Amino acid sequence: MxxxxxxxxxxxxxxxxxxxxxxxxxxxxxxxxxxxxxxxxxxxxxxxxxxxxxxxxxxxxxxxxxxxxxxxxxxxxxxxxxxxxxxxxxxxxxxxxxxxxxxxxxxxxxxxxxxFQHFDPGRETQKYGYYEHDDVLTLTDAEKMLKAHNFVRPSNGEKPKRICFIQCVGSRDRQIGNEYCSKVCCGISSKQAIEVRQQVPDCKVYIFYIDMRMYGYWENEIYWPAQEQHKVNYIKGMATEIVKKGDKLLVKGEDTTLRRPMEVEMDMVILAVGMEPxxxxxxxxxxxxxxxxxxxxxxxxxxxxxxxxxxxxxxxxxxxxxxxxxxxxxxxxxxxxxxxxxxxxxxxxxxxx
The missing domain is CATH 3.50.50.60 (FAD/NAD(P)-binding domain)
Structure with a gap:
C-alpha cells in the first residue's frame, strides 16, 4: 500500500x-x-x-x-x-x-x-564597498532598521539627509552569471523609500535604476505613490563605484538619460540585492x-x-x-x-x- x-x-x-x-x-x-x-x-x-x-x-x-x-x-x-x-x-x-x-x-x-537567499554584494565585487563602508547597506539591512523605526546612519547614529537605492545588485548581471531579473527588488526599494520618507520626513530619497520593473498592481500601488505622494526621486542611471568622501559616500556612475558622468554625495546607500538559490x-x-x-x-x-x-x-x-x-x-x-x-x-x- x-x-x-x-x-x-x-x-x-x-x-x-x-x-x-x-x-x-x-x-x-x-x-x-x-x-x-x-x-x-x-x-x-x-x-x-x-x-x-x-x-x-x-x-x-x-x-x-x-x-x-x-x-x-x-x-x-x-x-x-x-x-x-x-x-x-x-x-x-x-x-x-x-x-x-x-x-x-x-x-x-x-x-x-x-x-532563496539574498545576493551577497561583497562576494563577487567590492565596487559598492558593502564590507568597507558602514553606511552602505542592503535591502535586508534597511528592512530591519525600518521595522525597528530606527533608520539612522550606522556610522554615527544620526538621521540621514540624503540616501539612494541602487537597483539590480546581483541581478541582470552577466559578469557574475545572474542574468535574470529578481522580480521584487524594484517594488521593495520603492516600498522602503516610502517608509524612509514616512520615518525621516526631511530625508531626500533617490533611486538609481536601469529600468523600473513593476509587476501587476505594483505600479499603481507603489511606484506612482512613491513619486507623487512621497516625493521619491527616480534617476535612470548606472552606479559603478562608491567611495568615501569625508563623512559622506560619493556615488560615481552614469546618468543614462542625459548620457553624462554622475557623481553625487549621499549619507547612506542601499543596495537592492537580488535573489539566488x-x-x-x-x-x-x-x-x-x-x-x-x-x-x-x-x-x-x-x-x-x-x-x-x-x-x-x-x-x-x-x-x-x-x-x-x-x-x-x-x-x-x-x-x-x-x-x-x-x-x-x-x-x-x-x-x-
Whole structure:
C-alpha cells in the first residue's frame, strides 16, 4: 500500500500554503522546518511591511500560520534538517536530523519549498564597498532598521539627509552569471523609500535604476505613490563605484538619460540585492536528484500550466526555490504543489491496490 502522507521541506509562505491545502483535503502534511519557527524569509529577515500594500508582516504571517496550529492533519517538525532520501513515489524515506537526533520520515510524496537567499554584494565585487563602508547597506539591512523605526546612519547614529537605492545588485548581471531579473527588488526599494520618507520626513530619497520593473498592481500601488505622494526621486542611471568622501559616500556612475558622468554625495546607500538559490535548495537538488536550471534554481518540467512538477516522480517544488517569486507567486505555487502531490499519492495508491 502506498504511503499517503506528504512531506513539505521548508516552512516559508509556499510551504505553509502547501501544508494547509493538503490538510484541508484530509491528507496528512508533515512540514519540516530547519529553524524553530515558520515564516521563511519574511520572518527570518524581519520584513517590516509587505509589498505592495504595506501590510504589517507579522500580522500577515500570523494569519497564514494560525490555521496550522492544532490541525490534526498537520505535523510540524522544527529544528529539523533533511540530510538524505531514498525510495520513490508512494514510498519515500527521508533521513533527517531533528533536535540533534537522527530520524526517518516516511511519505508518499515530497514538496520542496526551500526558498532563496539574498545576493551577497561583497562576494563577487567590492565596487559598492558593502564590507568597507558602514553606511552602505542592503535591502535586508534597511528592512530591519525600518521595522525597528530606527533608520539612522550606522556610522554615527544620526538621521540621514540624503540616501539612494541602487537597483539590480546581483541581478541582470552577466559578469557574475545572474542574468535574470529578481522580480521584487524594484517594488521593495520603492516600498522602503516610502517608509524612509514616512520615518525621516526631511530625508531626500533617490533611486538609481536601469529600468523600473513593476509587476501587476505594483505600479499603481507603489511606484506612482512613491513619486507623487512621497516625493521619491527616480534617476535612470548606472552606479559603478562608491567611495568615501569625508563623512559622506560619493556615488560615481552614469546618468543614462542625459548620457553624462554622475557623481553625487549621499549619507547612506542601499543596495537592492537580488535573489539566488538558497543553500538548502541546492542541497535538496542533490539529495533528490532534481535537475537545476542554469542559474541553479530547481527546474520544473510541466511548462506554464504546471510550474511545480520536477523530473523526479512524486517530488514537487514550490516558491522561490524554482526562481525569483513574490509572496503571491509563492502562495499560489504552494497551493498547486499540494494538489499535484495529492494527485500523485492517489495515483500511486490505485496502482498498488
Amino acid at each position: 502506498a504511503n499517503q502522507d506528504i512531506v513539505i521541506i521548508g516552512g516559508g509562505p509556499a510551504g505553509i500554503e502547501a501544508a494547509k491545502g493538503i490538510a484541508d483535503l484530509g491528507y496528512k502534511a508533515i512540514l519540516v522546518e530547519k529553524r524553530d519557527r515558520l515564516g521563511g524569509n519574511p520572518d527570518e529577515q524581519q520584513y517590516a511591511a509587505l509589498t505592495p500594500d504595506l501590510r504589517d508582516t507579522e500580522e500577515a504571517l500570523e494569519e497564514m500560520i494560525a490555521p496550522l496550529r492544532d490541525n490534526p492533519n498537520i505535523e510540524v517538525k522544527y529544528n529539523t534538517l533533511v540530510t538524505g532520501a531514498e525510495g520513490a513515489l508512494g514510498d519515500f524515506t527521508l533521513k533527517a536530523v531533528s533536535m540533534g537526533k537522527e530520524i526517518d520520515i516516511k511519505a508518499g510524496a515530497v514538496i520542496i519549498s526551500t526558498g 538558497s543553500e538548502g535548495t541546492k542541497q535538496m537538488a542533490s539529495i533528490f536528484g532534481i535537475k537545476q536550471n542554469k542559474y541553479n534554481f530547481l527546474e520544473t518540467t510541466g511548462g506554464p500550466l504546471d510550474t511545480v512538477s520536477t523530473n523526479v516522480p512524486g517530488v514537487f517544488a514550490a516558491g522561490a526555490c524554482t526562481g525569483p517569486a513574490d509572496l503571491e507567486d509563492s502562495v499560489s505555487a504552494g497551493g498547486l504543489a499540494a494538489m499535484k502531490a495529492i494527485a500523485s499519492v492517489r495515483k500511486a495508491e490505485m496502482a498498488t491496490a
